[in-house]
Amino acid sequence: xxxxxxxxVFSVTGCFGCQLTLAFVEDxxxxxxxxxxxxxxxxxxxxxxxxxxxxxxxxGSACRQEEIEELKKIRNNSKIVVALGACANSGSxxxxxxxxxxxQVMETxxxxxxxxxxxxxxxxxxxxxxxxxxxxxxxxxxxDLLLFIKQLLAGNIKPKQVDYNVCVxxxxxxxxxxxQEGKFCVGALTHGGCNALCPTNGHYCFGCHGYWExxxxxxxxxxxxxxxxxxxxxxxxxxFDCTSKQIKQxxx
Amino acid sequence: MKTVKLDHITKxxxxxxxxLVIDNNKIKKLKLGAFEGARYFEGLIVGRxxxxxxxxxxxxxxxxxxxxxxxxVQAVEAAxxxxxxxxxxxxxxxxxxxxxxxxxxxxxxxxxxxxxLGFESSIAMAPKHKKEVNQALELIKLGNNIVxxxxxxxxxxxxxxxxxxxALPKQEELSNLLKRLKQQRKQAISTAKLFAxxxxxxxxxxxxxxxxxDNGYSNISGNIVSQDQKINSDDYLKHxxxxxxxxxxxxxxxxxKKPFMVGSLARLNNHFNTVSKDTQKLIEKFxxxxxxxxxxxxxxxxxxxxVHHFDEATEILENLKIKPEQPAELKNKSGRGVSAVEAPRxxxxxxxxxxxxxxKHANIITxxxxxxxxxxxxxxxxxxxxxxxxxPELKFEIEKLIRAYDPCFSCSAHFLQLKLER
Numbered sequence: 001x002x003x004x005x006x007x008x009v010f011s012v013t014g015c016f017g018c019q020l021t022l023a024f025v026e027d028x029x030x031x032x033x034x035x036x037x038x039x040x041x042x043x044x045x046x047x048x049x050x051x052x053x054x055x056x057x058x059x060g061s062a063c064r065q066e067e068i069e070e071l072k073k074i075r076n077n078s079k080i081v082v083a084l085g086a087c088a089n090s091g092s093x094x095x096x097x098x099x100x101x102x103x104q105v106m107e108t109x110x111x112x113x114x115x116x117x118x119x120x121x122x123x124x125x126x127x128x129x130x131x132x133x134x135x136x137x138x139x140x141x142x143x144d145l146l147l148f149i150k151q152l153l154a155g156n157i158k159p160k161q162v163d164y165n166v167c168v169x170x171x172x173x174x175x176x177x178x179x180q181e182g183k184f185c186v187g188a189l190t191h192g193g194c195n196a197l198c199p200t201n202g203h204y205c206f207g208c209h210g211y212w213e214x215x216x217x218x219x220x221x222x223x224x225x226x227x228x229x230x231x232x233x234x235x236x237x238x239x240f241d242c243t244s245k246q247i248k249q250x251x252x
Numbered sequence: 253m254k255t256v257k258l259d260h261i262t263k264x265x266x267x268x269x270x271x272l273v274i275d276n277n278k279i280k281k282l283k284l285g286a287f288e289g290a291r292y293f294e295g296l297i298v299g300r301x302x303x304x305x306x307x308x309x310x311x312x313x314x315x316x317x318x319x320x321x322x323x324x325v326q327a328v329e330a331a332x333x334x335x336x337x338x339x340x341x342x343x344x345x346x347x348x349x350x351x352x353x354x355x356x357x358x359x360x361x362x363x364x365x366x367x368x369l370g371f372e373s374s375i376a377m378a379p380k381h382k383k384e385v386n387q388a389l390e391l392i393k394l395g396n397n398i399v400x401x402x403x404x405x406x407x408x409x410x411x412x413x414x415x416x417x418x419a420l421p422k423q424e425e426l427s428n429l430l431k432r433l434k435q436q437r438k439q440a441i442s443t444a445k446l447f448a449x450x451x452x453x454x455x456x457x458x459x460x461x462x463x464x465x466d467n468g469y470s471n472i473s474g475n476i477v478s479q480d481q482k483i484n485s486d487d488y489l490k491h492x493x494x495x496x497x498x499x500x501x502x503x504x505x506x507x508x509k510k511p512f513m514v515g516s517l518a519r520l521n522n523h524f525n526t527v528s529k530d531t532q533k534l535i536e537k538f539x540x541x542x543x544x545x546x547x548x549x550x551x552x553x554x555x556x557x558x559v560h561h562f563d564e565a566t567e568i569l570e571n572l573k574i575k576p577e578q579p580a581e582l583k584n585k586s587g588r589g590v591s592a593v594e595a596p597r598x599x600x601x602x603x604x605x606x607x608x609x610x611x612k613h614a615n616i617i618t619x620x621x622x623x624x625x626x627x628x629x630x631x632x633x634x635x636x637x638x639x640x641x642x643x644p645e646l647k648f649e650i651e652k653l654i655r656a657y658d659p660c661f662s663c664s665a666h667f668l669q670l671k672l673e674r
Contacts (some may be wrong), residue, residue, distance in 0.1 A: 003286065005435075006449065006550075011267075011293065012289070013267075013279075013289035014314075015311050015312060015313050015314040015317070016266060016313070016315060016416075016660075017313075017314020017407045019316045020315055020358075020407065021314075021406070021407060023358075023362075024392060024393075024396055024406060026389040026390070026392055026393035027389075027393070029389060030378055030385065030386075030389075033378075034472075039373055041373075041375075042260060043265070044362060044363075044373055044374060044535045045372065045373040045375060045376075046372045046373055046651075047372050047373075048538075057343070062289070063289020063290055063291065064289045067289060069294065071296070082570060091353065092311060093291070093296065093308050093311045094291050094295075095293075097292055097295075097296060097298045100295075100296065104295075104298075105292050105295035105296060105298070106292065106295065107295075108292075108295035108298055109290075109292050109294060109295045110292065119290065123324075138311065138408060139406075139407045139408060183382055196406065196409050197405060197410060198404075200410065201404040201410055201411050201418060201419040201578045202417075202418030202419040203404075203411065203413070203418045203419075207308055208408075223540070225563075235300065235301060235435055236304070237649045239304075239308060241266070243546075
């Protein structure tokens with residue numbers, strides 16, 4: 001490649017953690033940035049251009065009308081759009097409001113004044129624009145993210161992405177299965193890519209990589225019911241991926 | 253009439269804008285606001301059980317998720333009447349020190365330093381200042397490694413739960429961190445020297461400085477102090493008032509009805525004589541007379557704190573022998589728990605009221621929500637002297653002051669929907 005690909009790293013409402021994950025590749029950050037022409041990266045740069053982008057990486061979810069316009073502007077100027085992290089993919093914790101009593105949540109914060117504000121429906125950025133690639137997680141796993149970027153740089157425009165649940169990675173790590181021990185865990189319903197981080201560190205999986213489309217959701221919800229976990233299941237799942245159809249069904 | 257709009261202030265965490273109207277060399281209007289979308293955290297955790305709360309509130313901020321989780325688990329424990337073990341307290345402290353090191357290093361080198369060395373960004377600065385940028389990355393890496401060793405993840409740590417830790421670091425991992433802290437200590441000192449050598453704009457605006465106090469400088473325990481007042485953490489609401497501002501998704505705060513400042517400058521203004529001995533020696537060497545009323549010195553204070561944090565972390569690690577421990581069990585309870593802690597950018601409050609083990613009411617006040625009012629107060633005083641400058645120069649100087657505060661608008665702007673004023 002003679003010309004370096006023009007990269008933009010953008011954010012709408014979120015915690016900035018995904019961009020930081022990208023910046024916290026300390027040993028190779030400078031080398032990595034050098035592989036691109038950094039057209040825009042408002043977190044790191046003062047001068048930012050939206051024009052003719054080869055790749056746009058976006059974190060966060062649109063929580064205001066202006067952000068929807070911003071997303072469209074980025075899409076119109078970019079060949080490839082990547083949704084980075086749980087907010088961009090499904091709204092993450094901001095999306096809890098979509099499965100809550102919305103009026104009540106807003107009233108908790110604004111009293112009766114909530115009506116003067118004009119909230120948009122929260123969800124992944126693909127509610128508003130076409131997304132070419134999804135990198136899951138809150139935050140995304142650094143290695144997972146790097147693998148993706150390296151494949152893109154190598155000219156692989158169909159980078160291979162993780163398509164299995166957390167259980168696969170948990171097994172590979174030879175962790176004892178929490179469910180089999182009668183303990184709570186939603187790894188079976190959750191997208192992998194985290195290297196089974198939580199179960200490896202004594203914590204049940206709480207689904208921060210979002211719902212895994214190929215889950216056997218009927219059988220699993222039956223199993224959770226049998227274990228008496230139905231209530232927990234609702235609480236645990238009502239966090240990172242509240243806008244996916246299946247999770248909405250379980251938690252509503 | 254001239255209008256200056258900074259529609260997207262860059263090189264900070266989160267989204268903020270400033271609207272300035274100048275008429276006849278006088279400021280007609282000056283409004284600084286967050287335009288991060290509303291995230292309603294305090295509403296979202298209502299009805300949630302104790303274990304769910306830190307998982308959700310961690311997501312308030314990426315750069316300081318460790319301190320949000322720490323404040324969250326401490327507030328839960330206070331409400332449930334649980335006392336964390338000594339080992340748990342030390343590990344939490346170490347984790348937030350790691351976070352502080354990476355946060356200060358990121359802010360100082362990647363966001364603030366380009367302002368002083370005349371570069372558009374750290375990316376543009378890197379080719380000419382490789383040593384400084386590499387030093388920053390090594391400090392960030394050390395901070396990240398401390399956080400990961402204890403919390404199991406760089407961001408949104410998973411091992412920290414109400415009652416303790418779900419997984420404990422191995423003693424050899426801690427020894428390794430201690431070795432690295434000793435090796436890299438010279439980088440913290442050279443950071444302090446570098447930031448002491450910079451030319452800060454001459455500007456003073458005396459205000460109230462508020463910080464955590466536990467018989468001196470403190471990170472995660474104690475009550476709060478200002479120059480002339482001691483406040484019990486549980487009573488913070490009697491003194492700190494949050495006001496809804498139509499042009500900002502972050503609320504504006506006052507202390508006893510006046511603006512106040514939190515963060516590194518406020519911490520050192522209150523505690524310059526209880527930081528580590530070597531930090532005190534540097535303060536003497538740089539001939540600094542606290543209290544300092546120049547907000548630009550917040551950057552130098554961050555750099556000085558870095559030396560203090562290296563010394564604190566070293567002391568903790570030299571005395572820490574990990575013993576197996578399970579997180580304490582929490583039985584459903586009713587009651588209120590408040591945790592006041594120091595986030596990288598200043599005081600942070602998590603205040604929960606539980607009813608039968610579920611959140612009934614929550615209040616969270618982040619550092620930037622406390623500083624925003626003071627920052628606007630500073631701008632009113634700082635901008636008039638800059639009116640002769642060209643617009644790009646004016647914008648640059650204003651952004652420089654804003655960045656000196658190291659604001660985090662992701663943190664501060666969860667609570668209100670914005671009404672744009674155009």
